[in-house]
Amino acid sequence: MAGPGDDAFAHADIVRRLSGESRVGSLPVMSLRNAVAHRNLLYLLTLKELRTRYRKSLLGWTWSLLNPLSQMLIFSFVFLVAFKQSPPVGDPSGLEAFPLYFLAGLLPFQFFSISVTTSMGVVEGNASLIKKVSFPHEHLVFSVVLAQVITLVIELGVLSVALTIAGATVAPWLIVAVPLIALLMVFTTGVALALSAANVFFRDINYLWGIAAQALFYASPIIYTPDLIDIDALRALSNWGPTGSFVRAFHEVFYDNRMPSPERWAHLFVISFATFAFGSWVFGRLSYRFAEEM
Amino acid sequence: MTGQATALTVDGVSKTFKVHQERANSLKQYLAARGRNRYEEFYALRNVSFDVREGEAFGVIGHNGSGKSTLLKCMAGILRPNNGSITVHRRMSALLELGAGFHPELSGRDNVFLNASILGMSRSDITKRFDDIVEFSGLEQFIDTPVKNYSSGMYVRLAFAVAINVDPEMLLIDEILAVGDVTFQQRCMEKFVQFREEGRTLVLVTHDLSSVRNFCDRAIWLDHGEVSDEGSPTELVDKYTEAMLSNNVDEPLSEGARRGSGEIRVDRVEMFVDGLRVFRVRTGDSVTFRLHYTAREEVPPPVFAVELARLGGAIVTAPSSRDVDLRTGPVSGSGVVEIRMDDIALVPGPYAIHTAVTGYGRQHVYDHIQTALRFDVVGGDTQEVDGLVTMRPVWTIRGDSA
Numbered sequence: 194m195a196g197p198g199d200d201a202f203a204h205a206d207i208v209r210r211l212s213g214e215s216r217v218g219s220l221p222v223m224s225l226r227n228a229v230a231h232r233n234l235l236y237l238l239t240l241k242e243l244r245t246r247y248r249k250s251l252l253g254w255t256w257s258l259l260n261p262l263s264q265m266l267i268f269s270f271v272f273l274v275a276f277k278q279s280p281p282v283g284d285p286s287g288l289e290a291f292p293l294y295f296l297a298g299l300l301p302f303q304f305f306s307i308s309v310t311t312s313m314g315v316v317e318g319n320a321s322l323i324k325k326v327s328f329p330h331e332h333l334v335f336s337v338v339l340a341q342v343i344t345l346v347i348e349l350g351v352l353s354v355a356l357t358i359a360g361a362t363v364a365p366w367l368i369v370a371v372p373l374i375a376l377l378m379v380f381t382t383g384v385a386l387a388l389s390a391a392n393v394f395f396r397d398i399n400y401l402w403g404i405a406a407q408a409l410f411y412a413s414p415i416i417y418t419p420d421l422i423d424i425d426a427l428r429a430l431s432n433w434g435p436t437g438s439f440v441r442a443f444h445e446v447f448y449d450n451r452m453p454s455p456e457r458w459a460h461l462f463v464i465s466f467a468t469f470a471f472g473s474w475v476f477g478r479l480s481y482r483f484a485e486e487m
Numbered sequence: 488m489t490g491q492a493t494a495l496t497v498d499g500v501s502k503t504f505k506v507h508q509e510r511a512n513s514l515k516q517y518l519a520a521r522g523r524n525r526y527e528e529f530y531a532l533r534n535v536s537f538d539v540r541e542g543e544a545f546g547v548i549g550h551n552g553s554g555k556s557t558l559l560k561c562m563a564g565i566l567r568p569n570n571g572s573i574t575v576h577r578r579m580s581a582l583l584e585l586g587a588g589f590h591p592e593l594s595g596r597d598n599v600f601l602n603a604s605i606l607g608m609s610r611s612d613i614t615k616r617f618d619d620i621v622e623f624s625g626l627e628q629f630i631d632t633p634v635k636n637y638s639s640g641m642y643v644r645l646a647f648a649v650a651i652n653v654d655p656e657m658l659l660i661d662e663i664l665a666v667g668d669v670t671f672q673q674r675c676m677e678k679f680v681q682f683r684e685e686g687r688t689l690v691l692v693t694h695d696l697s698s699v700r701n702f703c704d705r706a707i708w709l710d711h712g713e714v715s716d717e718g719s720p721t722e723l724v725d726k727y728t729e730a731m732l733s734n735n736v737d738e739p740l741s742e743g744a745r746r747g748s749g750e751i752r753v754d755r756v757e758m759f760v761d762g763l764r765v766f767r768v769r770t771g772d773s774v775t776f777r778l779h780y781t782a783r784e785e786v787p788p789p790v791f792a793v794e795l796a797r798l799g800g801a802i803v804t805a806p807s808s809r810d811v812d813l814r815t816g817p818v819s820g821s822g823v824v825e826i827r828m829d830d831i832a833l834v835p836g837p838y839a840i841h842t843a844v845t846g847y848g849r850q851h852v853y854d855h856i857q858t859a860l861r862f863d864v865v866g867g868d869t870q871e872v873d874g875l876v877t878m879r880p881v882w883t884i885r886g887d888s889a
Contacts, residue, residue, distance in 0.1 A: 233613075234604040243600055245592045325587035327564035328605050399511045405678065481567045485504065 212432045231329055238336030242315075243343065258351065261299055266293045268416045281418045286361040286450040293359060296352050297447040298415035298440040301374075304345040305381045305436060306406045311386035313392045313399055320487040330480045331473075334385045342378055349374075349447070356447060366446050373446060373453075376465045377439055383468030386476040393486050394479065413437040414444070435464050492576070494657050495539040495562065499571035502532040502557050502712075516811040531557040532568070533712045541577070544689040546699035546720055548727055554712040559583065559661050559692045559718035577688060580606055580655035586646030591635035595626060598634050599649055606653045616652045616823075624648035644671060651678055657688040696724045728865075747854040751782040751789060753819060753842045756860040768810070769867025770877065774831045776860075778824040778842060785819040789853060790845050793826060798837035798861055803875050832876045833864045 269292045272278050280291035288294070312334045316323075319333055349370065353363045392398040413436045422428040431437045438460050442453045453461075505526040532554045539545045549555045560566040561571055563581035570619050588605050589598050596828040599620055603613045621630055622646045626637075634642060660679075679702070683689060691703060699706055699720050706720040708727050709884030716723055758765055759775040776793060806826065808815075844853040869877045 231604075233608075233610045236610075237597075237604045238599045241590055241593060244588060244597070319588070321584070322588040322605070324565065325584040326605055327581065328607070395514045395517065397515070401514070402823070484565045 239339040242340035283449045301443045307387045308341040316389040371485035380465040383472030390476045390479040400454040411435045413440045491540040494541045494577045496574040500535045500568045501570040503528045542686040543704045546691040546703035549709035553709045577656035579657040580653045581659035595630040602649045620648045620652045744857040747852040754779045754855045767863045771868040775827045781821040792843040794841040
């Protein structure tokens, strides 16, 4: 296949082969290696994502804080005033503040849902780039998740200050939050890869996702506590559903200030990496056909 | 083969596209068809093989739809071939579209970094070459302005400056010479020449035959997805031009819209140059249009008229047999009408012939066909491209310093 032997040898690192047989679905490991190799592209795409997101809005970055705050006010009113529920008690933190409980669950969920929605939009929105330039498409998704995780970290930082003022001892638990956020990123990237690739072929995935995201929101214990549910199966779903499990872990770390159980960690670990493996497989299978489908 | 190393190998590449009769764009449609999408396979490339040697300028020519763009996209790694393989031995940069991936909200500086990294450059390389890029683009003053405020010329200049400074050992170019103003095109051309002199490899995919003839060392001719010929650009371009002009594919009468009472009808329209039936003519050719008509019944002396128009656009000329006082008796049966135009002064482009057969008062329409024939004019004895016709201008410039 190659030219004269010595030549091919000297340039082995830049020889690129495209053929019908090779490049079957990329394994997660491969796509991570790819991400590292193109880290400059990843960095710049993320920067672009961050810079352009609020470029045209008056309040800029503050929007990313205002949205959860306004939702906090609405849902706190519904939960505390309209339904007359008493706020969950943090164990062992002793907190009794529904708005903070709500935010501790909402922020990671919003990170997840916004990342997936934005990923679909970014892959679709870069059709002209995909059709004209050869580059690792998964970086579009990675850059969205990275940009969103920066927002999440800032939001959680603000929340931690509020929790500390309210009397919780969050600071020592922030170290536990790091692997938790990392797992959430892995999980989110998996879903985002699968759906943004599928959305290129079937544009209604976008709408279906809107509905699914809403179902997941209510299936997760964000605006309620699991013990308010009488039906065992539903309670289990809110506790151990994919997003519910993450929300519970964030509650435990930020609101309750305790270590999530080993079962919880194991569960999160398995669903995150299984989802990521599936998402990478789907994306790897479909992405080489993006240019002709768009 | 000379002793030179190979820069790019294309080996038995085929690429098919699915032509969907009913394309399932939504999940519902897809499920309704139970996953069976009805489609036909269309071969855009069929078993294409060639080598590009190191340091040569290689041209790929072919008419629209010959598979040129597909081949280019396969070489650039954007499309994946169904069969065969493409091996790239050199660091390659493909210029398919300048500024693909520029983000309007970001400054020129940020876009340079982003675009160059998309093209595969590392951060330190970009930093090193940043000044060169800005200098080549000539946009020092505007580099921190968002590119949405750039004129299209500035946009292209910056994009080209990035693309050229990726420092590829091999450059893949797609019709790129056709963008920007003349000065800019010249700078691109100079850059390409410089590239070649530095011993780098260039692959030029185009239907601009003159750039292939002037610039390339070797070329292939792609026809209906297959390599039809390979050789020296001069020979190939001549053969190609010849084939394009005497293309005897019998296109059916493309009936755009037909109206009229129908007692007499135009059956088909043909076009001849030097007695040969053609579908393409050169500017300046002597062209004869032949209208075949059939009258179902005897009709009083009719008027034949043609309108020569830019395809889908302005009418260039509309002569009729009445203009020249050509009178026939009552017409019946079938016959031909010939209209000869000795110097077809149309500038290159797609054109159409509309035909009309009317009563002598031109009020009663027997038959009117919109786009009875469509044909192309290719560059002949004029280099003009704008407007519709050439008036055979003769230029003189006088000035104090000349």
